[in-house]
Amino acid sequence: MIKEAIKYIVDLGKTEIFDIGDFKFTNDQLKVICDPQADSLSINTLNGVVDYVNNQVDNESIVTRIVINVLSYKEVHVMSELFGAQQRETYLKAIPCNPNIILDKFMDIESFNIQLQSGFVTTPFIETILKVTGNITDSQVTNFSDDGVSQSVTAKAGIARVGEVVVPNPVILRPYRTFPEIEQPESPFILRMADGPRAALFCADGGAWKLQAIRSIKEYLSEKLEKEIAAEEVIIIA
Numbered sequence: 506m507i508k509e510a511i512k513y514i515v516d517l518g519k520t521e522i523f524d525i526g527d528f529k530f531t532n533d534q535l536k537v538i539c540d541p542q543a544d545s546l547s548i549n550t551l552n553g554v555v556d557y558v559n560n561q562v563d564n565e566s567i568v569t570r571i572v573i574n575v576l577s578y579k580e581v582h583v584m585s586e587l588f589g590a591q592q593r594e595t596y597l598k599a600i601p602c603n604p605n606i607i608l609d610k611f612m613d614i615e616s617f618n619i620q621l622q623s624g625f626v627t628t629p630f631i632e633t634i635l636k637v638t639g640n641i642t643d644s645q646v647t648n649f650s651d652d653g654v655s656q657s658v659t660a661k662a663g664i665a666r667v668g669e670v671v672v673p674n675p676v677i678l679r680p681y682r683t684f685p686e687i688e689q690p691e692s693p694f695i696l697r698m699a700d701g702p703r704a705a706l707f708c709a710d711g712g713a714w715k716l717q718a719i720r721s722i723k724e725y726l727s728e729k730l731e732k733e734i735a736a737e738e739v740i741i742i743a
Contacts, residue, residue, distance in 0.1 A: 545582075545595040549602045551686045551722065554581055555729040557597050558739060571596075573726060575743035578683045578690075578718035579603065581726075586740075601684045608680075608694075611703040614638050626679040626689050633673055634696060641702045675709055683718040687725050690714040719743050 548554070556562075558571060569586040576582060583597040604624040612620075618638055621631055675693040683689060692714040695707040723743035730739060 542592075542594050546597040548597065548599050551581065551599065551684045551725055551729075554583060554597065554599050554726065557583060559729075559731045563596060571739045573739060573741045575719050575722050575726075575741070578715045578722070581684075581722065599684075603681050603683070606680050606682070609705065609707050611697075611699050611701075611705040614641055614702050614704055617704040624681055626681070628677070628679060630673070630676045630678055634676060637673075638698075638702075638704055641698070676706075678706070682714070684722060684725075687718070687721040690717040690721065 546557070548557075554573065558573070569588050572584045572586055574582045574584055579601055581599040582595055583599075585592075585594045585596070587593055606620060606624045618635060621635060621638075625631055674695055676696050677691050678694050679689040679691045681689055692708065692710040695709050697705050697707065699705070720743065723741055726741055
């Protein structure tokens with residue numbers, strides 16, 4: 506009985522190959538044992554990426570050329586090329602610390618105005634919006650002339666005078682949505698008002714600003730990296 510049990514256990518460890526159709530399958534899976542890797546560094550700026558590459562930090566540990574991968578408008582990785590048994594090491598990750606901007610959702614006027622002044626680059630459109638939202642009387646937002654594009658609201662025009670104003674649409678704004686070192690990409694928004702009073706900004710460019718941000722990140726890195734290093738040792742993929 507013991508001998509049969511031992512043989513059964515040994516047989517369980519045997520690798521068998523099966524031909525199914527045009528493919529070969531095995532009842533076991535061979536995995537390559539990779540060398541241990543250090544944890545990647547975490548930073549919040551593109552300047553940190555530039556400093557890391559230009560100063561050749563960890564240069565003795567880098568076995569291949571550096572690949573800078575612009576994953577998105579808010580994430581950049583500094584990586585190695587493939588080496589060894591199809592390994593790729595990530596040396597550094599950069600993610601900006603952007604303010605939490607609420608879009609596509611109505612919010613009270615006070616919170617909306619604070620967000621406009623703290624989360625957006627100041628532009629003439631910001632000043633125009635604040636002139637409207639900063640003078641709205643409580644619960645006096647009207648929609649009787651709403652044609653889907655422009656909208657009329659009741660706003661205080663002076664100490665005692667109240668009048669109807671047209672909410673501008675679309676508005677071109679530049680929220681802080683990517684790394685601070687590059688110019689924040691502008692995009693159109695639809696400004697809407699509701700009873701309360703409340704206001705909301707709705708994105709109106711289908712995410713095209715993200716592509717612009719990625720291009721700007723690549724251009725910034727290409728410009729700031731030392732030419733003698735970047736020419737031979739760095740590849741930027743965006």
